[in-house]
Amino acid sequence: MNIRFVLNGKPATLEIEPRETLAEVLRGRCRMTGVKISCEAQVCGSCTVLVDNLPVSACTFLAYEVRGKRVTTIEGLADETGRLHPLQQAFLDHFAFQCGFCTPGMILAAKTLLDEKPEATDAEIVAHMNGNLCRCTGYLPILKAIRQAATELGRKK
Amino acid sequence: MKEWSEFAVVNHSVPRGDGIAKVTGSAIYTSDMVVEHMAWAKVLRSPFARARILSVDISAAKNQPGVVDVLTGEMLNGLHPYYGHGVKDHPLIAIGQVRFVGEPVAAVIAEDELTAQEAVGKIAVEYEELTPILDVDTALAQGTPRIHETDFADGAFRGFDDFPGASGNICQAVHVEWGNVDAAFAAAAHIAEGEFYFPMVYAYAMEPYVAIANYEAKGHLTVYSSAQHPFMVRHDLAQVFDLPLNSVRVIVPYIGGGYGSKSYTKIEPLVAACSWKSGRPVKLQLSVEEAFLTTRGDDARVRIRTAVDANGHLVARQATIYLNTGAYAENSPMVCRKAANRIVGPYRIPNVKIDCLAVYTNTVPASSYRGLGGAQVTFPAESQIDELAEMAGCDSVEFRLKNLAQCRESIHPGLRPMDADVPGDVREAARMLGMDRPLAPGHGRAVCCSASDAGAHPVTLAMVQVYSDGSVSVLSGSTEIGQGSHTILTQIAAEEMGAPLEKVRLVGSDTAVTLFERSTGASRTTTLMGRAVLEACREAIAQCKVMAADVLKVSTDQLVEVRGGVRCGDTRMTWPQILEKYFQMEGCSIIGRAYLRKAGDLTMVPVFWEIGVVGAEIALDEETGSITLDSLVTIGDVGLAIHPAMTEGQDLGAATMGLGAGLFEELIYDGQQLMNGTMLEYRVPRFSDIAGNIEMKLMQNRDGVGPYGAKGGGEGAVNPVSPCIANALRQATGVRIRRLPLTPERVWKALQEKKARPV
Numbered sequence: 001m002n003i004r005f006v007l008n009g010k011p012a013t014l015e016i017e018p019r020e021t022l023a024e025v026l027r028g029r030c031r032m033t034g035v036k037i038s039c040e041a042q043v044c045g046s047c048t049v050l051v052d053n054l055p056v057s058a059c060t061f062l063a064y065e066v067r068g069k070r071v072t073t074i075e076g077l078a079d080e081t082g083r084l085h086p087l088q089q090a091f092l093d094h095f096a097f098q099c100g101f102c103t104p105g106m107i108l109a110a111k112t113l114l115d116e117k118p119e120a121t122d123a124e125i126v127a128h129m130n131g132n133l134c135r136c137t138g139y140l141p142i143l144k145a146i147r148q149a150a151t152e153l154g155r156k157k
Numbered sequence: 158m159k160e161w162s163e164f165a166v167v168n169h170s171v172p173r174g175d176g177i178a179k180v181t182g183s184a185i186y187t188s189d190m191v192v193e194h195m196a197w198a199k200v201l202r203s204p205f206a207r208a209r210i211l212s213v214d215i216s217a218a219k220n221q222p223g224v225v226d227v228l229t230g231e232m233l234n235g236l237h238p239y240y241g242h243g244v245k246d247h248p249l250i251a252i253g254q255v256r257f258v259g260e261p262v263a264a265v266i267a268e269d270e271l272t273a274q275e276a277v278g279k280i281a282v283e284y285e286e287l288t289p290i291l292d293v294d295t296a297l298a299q300g301t302p303r304i305h306e307t308d309f310a311d312g313a314f315r316g317f318d319d320f321p322g323a324s325g326n327i328c329q330a331v332h333v334e335w336g337n338v339d340a341a342f343a344a345a346a347h348i349a350e351g352e353f354y355f356p357m358v359y360a361y362a363m364e365p366y367v368a369i370a371n372y373e374a375k376g377h378l379t380v381y382s383s384a385q386h387p388f389m390v391r392h393d394l395a396q397v398f399d400l401p402l403n404s405v406r407v408i409v410p411y412i413g414g415g416y417g418s419k420s421y422t423k424i425e426p427l428v429a430a431c432s433w434k435s436g437r438p439v440k441l442q443l444s445v446e447e448a449f450l451t452t453r454g455d456d457a458r459v460r461i462r463t464a465v466d467a468n469g470h471l472v473a474r475q476a477t478i479y480l481n482t483g484a485y486a487e488n489s490p491m492v493c494r495k496a497a498n499r500i501v502g503p504y505r506i507p508n509v510k511i512d513c514l515a516v517y518t519n520t521v522p523a524s525s526y527r528g529l530g531g532a533q534v535t536f537p538a539e540s541q542i543d544e545l546a547e548m549a550g551c552d553s554v555e556f557r558l559k560n561l562a563q564c565r566e567s568i569h570p571g572l573r574p575m576d577a578d579v580p581g582d583v584r585e586a587a588r589m590l591g592m593d594r595p596l597a598p599g600h601g602r603a604v605c606c607s608a609s610d611a612g613a614h615p616v617t618l619a620m621v622q623v624y625s626d627g628s629v630s631v632l633s634g635s636t637e638i639g640q641g642s643h644t645i646l647t648q649i650a651a652e653e654m655g656a657p658l659e660k661v662r663l664v665g666s667d668t669a670v671t672l673f674e675r676s677t678g679a680s681r682t683t684t685l686m687g688r689a690v691l692e693a694c695r696e697a698i699a700q701c702k703v704m705a706a707d708v709l710k711v712s713t714d715q716l717v718e719v720r721g722g723v724r725c726g727d728t729r730m731t732w733p734q735i736l737e738k739y740f741q742m743e744g745c746s747i748i749g750r751a752y753l754r755k756a757g758d759l760t761m762v763p764v765f766w767e768i769g770v771v772g773a774e775i776a777l778d779e780e781t782g783s784i785t786l787d788s789l790v791t792i793g794d795v796g797l798a799i800h801p802a803m804t805e806g807q808d809l810g811a812a813t814m815g816l817g818a819g820l821f822e823e824l825i826y827d828g829q830q831l832m833n834g835t836m837l838e839y840r841v842p843r844f845s846d847i848a849g850n851i852e853m854k855l856m857q858n859r860d861g862v863g864p865y866g867a868k869g870g871g872e873g874a875v876n877p878v879s880p881c882i883a884n885a886l887r888q889a890t891g892v893r894i895r896r897l898p899l900t901p902e903r904v905w906k907a908l909q910e911k912k913a914r915p916v
Contacts, residue, residue, distance in 0.1 A: 033189035034182020036413070038363040039445050039836035046363055074182035088180040092172060095802045098810065099639030100179030101363040101413030107180065129844045133836075135361050135414050136639050137806060138813035139847045 005066045007032075008076025016063050023047045023058035026073060034074035034104040038133075045132030048105035049073050055112045074104035077111070087111055087149040096145035098136035106132050110146045118154035122147070159865060165720070166651040166658055167865060170802035174644040174663060175411065175637060186411045187383045188367045188442055195369065196225050198431045198441040199273035201263040201280050202450065203255035206289035206519035206829035207304070210253055210262065210282060217279040218265055223272035226435035227280070228264045233430065239309060240393040240426050244328065244486035246309040247522070249397065249426035255284070256304060256484035257519050258829050259450025261427060266435040270442070289519040289829045293458065293479045296326040296516045304484065304517040328482050329490035329515040331497040335570050336508030341473035345464030347548040353537035354896040355879075356823035357456035357481065359834075360526055361841055364413020365448040370429040371438035372398070378429055379406045385419040385636055386676040391668045393422040394429055406669040412638045416814065417525030418452050419638070420678045421488050449834035453824055454526030455480040455492050455515065457533035461500070463541045469549045471560045473508040476500050478534060480523070482515040487524035489515040495610065496530030498569065499876075502538050503579040503608035503768065505562045520826060525678065527814055528769075528872040531609045532879065535769070536897060539605040539880035543887065553884065554587045554604055561606070564860065572610060573761040576860050576868070579606060582770040582792045589790040589852050590772035599779060600787065601889030604772040605877035611869055612764025613679035617753040618672035619689035621650055623697045624746040625736040628660045631693075634674030635686040636666045640871055641803040642682045646690050648799055649864055653694035654732065655721025672750070680767050680869030683799055687864040689751040697749025701732050704739040758862050765861050768794040769873030771812055773848070773881040777889050782905025784820060784882060786848035793853065796861030796868040805853040807871035815878025817842045820898050 004013045007030060016025055026032040026049065036046040040059045047059040050072040077085045087107045090096070097103040106129070113120055113128040120128070125146050134142060161168070178184035215227040230238075230252035238252060239245045251262045263280050267273035290296050290304055304326055342348060368382040378398060384390045387407040394405045412419060424441055431439040443451065461476040478496050482489040497513035526532070546556035561583060562568045562575045586604045596602060620632040631650045637643040647661040654661070664670060666677075674686060698718070705723050706713045708730075716723040722731035730738070736745055753759060770792035776785050791808040798804040821840040825832045833839050859866025879897055887893045892907045 027189070032182070033185065036186075036363070037188070038365070038413075041835060041837050043836040044363060074180075078181060084177075084180065091180050092176045095170070095173065095806050097179055097639075098641065098803075098806060099363070099412060099414040100175065100184050101186065103179050104182050126844045126847075133363070133841060133843065135363055135416070135814070135841065136810045138809035138842075138851075139844050140809060140851050141806060143844070143847075 001064060003064055003067045005068060006070040008072060018064055020063045021059060022049065022061045022063045022066060025063040026058060032073045032075050036101050036104060038101065045109055046102050046105040048108045048132065050108055050112065053112065053115060055109050072108070074107060077107065086152045087114070090145040090149040093148065094141045094145040096137060096141040102132060102134045106134065106142060110149070114150055114153050118150050120150055164652065166648045167799050168797060168801065170800055171644065171648060171658055173641060174647055184411045186364055186413050187369065187381050188364055188413070190369060190381055190410065192369055192371065192438045194438060196266050196268060196435060196437040196439050197270040197273050198264045198266050198428065198439050199270065199277045200261045201277045203251065203258060203260040203262050205255055205284055205286055206258050206291065207287040208255050208284040209287065210251060210255065211285055212283045213263055214281040215263065218276040221272065221276045221279060223268045224276045225266045225268065225437060228266070228431050228434045232434060236430065237397050237399065240397055240422055241486055242312040242389055242393065242421055243488065243490040244309050245312050246305055247485040249430050257521055258831065259521060260484065264427060264431050266431050266437065266439055291518055291520060291826065291829060293481050293516045293518065296518050301326065304519060326517045327514055328486045328517050329493040331494050331513045333497045333511040334509065338473045338475045338508045338510040341508035342464050345472055346467040347545060348462055348464045349541045349544040349548060350462035351541065351895050353459045353461065353540065355457040355533040355536050356818065356897050358454040358526060358818050358822050359449055359824055359839060360416040360418035360454065362414030362416060362418050365443045365445050366424050366451055367442045368425050368428040369438060369440040370425065370432040372429055372432040376400055377404050380425055380429060381408050381410065382425050383412045383419055384409055384425065385412065385415045385638060385678055386421055387636065387666045387668050388634060388673050389676060390422045390425050394425060397426050398429065398433065406667065409636045409666040412636055415638045416527040417529065417678060420525045420676065423451060446835050449831065450521055452487065452524045453483070453521050455482055455489055455523040455533065457496065459534060459537040461537045461541055463545055465545050465549050469551050469556060469559055471504055471506045474501065474506050475510045478513040480513065480515045481518055481520065483518055483520045483522040485522040487522045489523050492525065492530040496534045498610050499531045499607065500534035500538050501568060503562055503568060503575065503606055504560045505566060505568060519829065521831065527811060528609060528875045529679065531607055531872065531876040532815060532818060535607040535876035536879045536883070539877060540883050540895065543603065543884040544893070554583065554592055557583050557606065568608065573763055573766070576766055577768045577794045578856065578858055579608065579768055582606070582768060582794050582856055585854060586770045586772040586790050586792050589854065590774060590788060599777045599889055600774060601885030601887065602774040603881045603884035603888065604770070605881045605884065607769040607873060607876035609767040609873060609876070610763035611679050611767035611872065612681045612684055613676055615685055615753055615755050615759045615764050616673065616675045617685040617689045618674065619686060619693045619751050620672055621690060621693045621697055621749045622746045623654065623732055623749065625733050625740070625743060627656060627731065627733040628662065629654050629656050630662045630664050631690055632664045632671045633686055633690065634666050634671040635682045636677040638677060640682065640807060641800060642686065644803065645683055645799040646686060649687050649690045650694055653691055680872045681764060682869070683867050684764055684861060684863030684869045685753055687799065687867060689753050691864040692751035693749040696751060697747060700747055700749065701735050705730055705735045708735060708738045765868040767869055767873045769876040770794065771874055771877040771881055773878065773885055775882055775885040775889065777886065779908060782901035782908060784886065784899055784904060786816065786846065788850040789848035791853045791874050793855045793870050795855060795857065795870045796863060796866045797857050797859050798855050799867055801855055804855055804870055808853055808874045809851065811871055811874035812878050813842050815875040816846065818897055819879035819882045821900065823898050
């Protein structure tokens with residue numbers, strides 16, 4: 001089947017199999033390999049992408065469901081000039097990753113919280129991020145990074 | 158040695174070299190790679206823990222459109238299909254029999270992954286089931302058949318330093334003894350004795366095992382893999398395919414986590430055999446569920462007793478450690494050796510007798526798990542230290558301080574004396590945690606410590622390339638597994654060459670390009686590869702000085718080295734200027750190199766003692782038995798932190814992994830089946846599990862053999878966390894639990910039992 005959607009701000013038209021997951025299509029056909037696959041069961045959050053600005057687990061989300069929608073992957077987060085999103089910069093500043101495999105999903109999940117609520121408290125950040133696993137950092141650096149980005153985005157609002 | 162004030166790049170938390178790539182999604186891991194004409198493999202796995210393979214019918218699979226080829230254990234003629242760096246007991250695919258549920262029995266190679274998966278379902282295997290041997294006691298019982306019917310040839314590292322070998326269902330036996338424990342126990346004032354159990358755990362590297370292999374007909378094999386130790390993988394592949402070392406090229410892109418689970422050879426021989434058989438480059442990407450069936454940590458049953466004299470001095474420790482090693486040796490012989498050494502801890506104990514057995518069972522093969530046996534034995538060892546302190550009527554911190562070895566004191570006869578200030582570390586952790594503050598009801602607090610003989614065998618070779626435009630490349634066979642090695646190695650080169658950090662590049666682990674590095678593990682990279690890079694820079698500088706003397710027509714002793722170059726009277730020349738003048742051409746480069754081996758100050762093992770010191774305050778919900786972490790403090794005794802922020806990150810990451818084994822994590826077998834081998838059922842620490850108060854501190858006494866006095870970190874902090882929690886629980890409730898994880902159910906039951914007990 002043929003689907004049209006907007007990928008990282010650009011229109012995309014693809015021929016897909018109805019059974020294909022969004023992660024397969026994004027990684028395989030679109031070469032958006034920042035979408036990482038780990039648990040394949042909606043537990044770890046590493047495949048998180050945004051569909052109309054809401055976080056979904058691309059590993060178990062059928063690609064045809066993005067027809068007519070806007071899909072954002074980590075590759076689409078920096079602005080047109082290549083300037084990093086405040087979350088990306090904050091993850092760098094706080095060394096909020098080690099192996100980096102969970103990072104794209106972490107950043108995108110955090111973005112959906114801060115888009116809605118830049119003044120999020122620590123408790124709200126923890127509750128929102130509890131579906132994203134990281135095996136390297138022990139989470140505190142990630143919490144600090146999200147806090148920093150929240151402060152910065154809150155200031156802009 | 159350089160003064161603290163002289164460091165321009167080292168000891169600063171500079172931006173990570175891999176940072177931009179990892180936050181923008183452009184970092185390429187093996188799982189992201191495709192190569193031209195690549196086919197995909199999928200694996201059929203055994204449903205039985207122990208069975209003979211009577212027949213494998215592949216005809217329906219082979220006839221399916223899109224299938225390129227099928228590989229089974231009967232098709233390996235011409236290969237040496239058994240591999241293993243300690244014991245060559247592991248067939249790259251089951252040959253004639255299977256030894257655990259999940260063992261690969263056949264592989265389908267197809268044009269795409271889905272076709273391969275479909276065809277796997279069409280393979281018919283006839284088995285003759287045998288009684289599985291699922292636990293250590295059964296495996297060791299008289300009359301139990303052998304899991305491996307033959308003795309296998311030793312791998313490259315057996316007999317080399319740490320692999321004395323064993324037979325029967327005992328994969329490895331290690332004995333450590335000094336003094337006279339019997340006499341010491343007979344004369345002791347207090348003896349604590351008990352049996353402890355550390356569970357079967359899964360490292361959960363988020364990127365599951367993956368490899369791409371291309372076996373070319375002319376006998377060149379190229380493999381991309383998420384392997385921690387590419388040179389060990391190369392060694393095994395060269396033996397399996399009988400190829401010279403220069404014809405096996407192993408390349409390691411970014412690795413999505415390892416924690417020991419990606420050390421040594423995993424799926425690479427199978428993927429390479431698929432390519433050899435099919436004539437195509439082949440990619441095999443395991444799922445996490447398959448990764449659960451590939452490697453786990455050894456679970457450990459530990460019988461241990463420890464004694465003190467009337468003055469509260471430790472006088473003896475005796476332990477027998479049974480490791481459940483699973484179906485194949487993998488790195489368990491080394492885990493066995495390390496568990497035996499590490500159970501002693503950083504203490505001065507005059508009489509010690511330890512026996513450690515790694516035992517084959519028909520379960521998933523166990524191998525390295527962060528800290529190599531350290532977590533398994535520190536739980537019993539440090540639980541028992543608290544028990545003894547209680548018996549001796551002594552505060553647990555004071556008791557430790559009284560018995561901890563001082564710096565330069567020997568704790569293991571024949572091994573390197575202690576190269577850390579452990580009493581200082583413990584005192585600081587106790588201060589940070591506020592051990593003397595009053596406790597809220599349901600709260601408990603503890604500080605625990607460990608000493609691990611770290612660094613593995615010191616053979617580490619490195620090169621730096623110094624270019625005439627002032628840029629520098631570091632060629633390192635250490636893998637970037639997230640620990641930040643690619644960053645700290647460039648820091649060291651920038652420091653030594655006086656080059657701006659942004660002009661230093663890391664060329665990483667490609668066995669055709671980078672020199673031999675034994676492994677990336679045992680917390681060795683900063684200490685050994687860091688030092689090799691430093692020495693390689695010094696060698697490049699020595700060459701540059703000779704060139705400068707030639708250019709300036711002076712002798713080298715007339716030159717004074719300054720940062721980034723030399724001075725001779727009023728003339729200053731930078732390294733790039735020297736190269737350009739010397740070669741009279743732009744674009745040249747020279748190579749500085751360093752070959753570290755077990756010699757000089759690296760003769761004595763271990764390379765360094767890795768110290769783990771952690772303090773924790775827990776809060777218990779008595780109604781549910783649920784434990785949460787109120788406070789966590791870590792001490793990183795690292796000599797010198799090349800990159801302080803990343804070093805603290807290692808401590809917190811390791812402590813969090815320790816928290817997982819302490820509170821949640823356990824692989825559960827029901828009969829021959831692993832029951833919770835998915836991330837839906839295997840619970841690892843989440844955001845909401847982190848402590849409300851976390852404080853980390855680095856102790857930088859420059860007491861290591863690494864660059865500028867550095868030592869490694871990253872594995873130490875995993876060890877003391879679970880005994881900290883158990884000891885804090887004892888303090889909070891009077892309940893002592895000797896089995897992990899401390900799940901709400903286990904804790905609640907123990908509390909009920911205590912209540913039911915007549916006082």
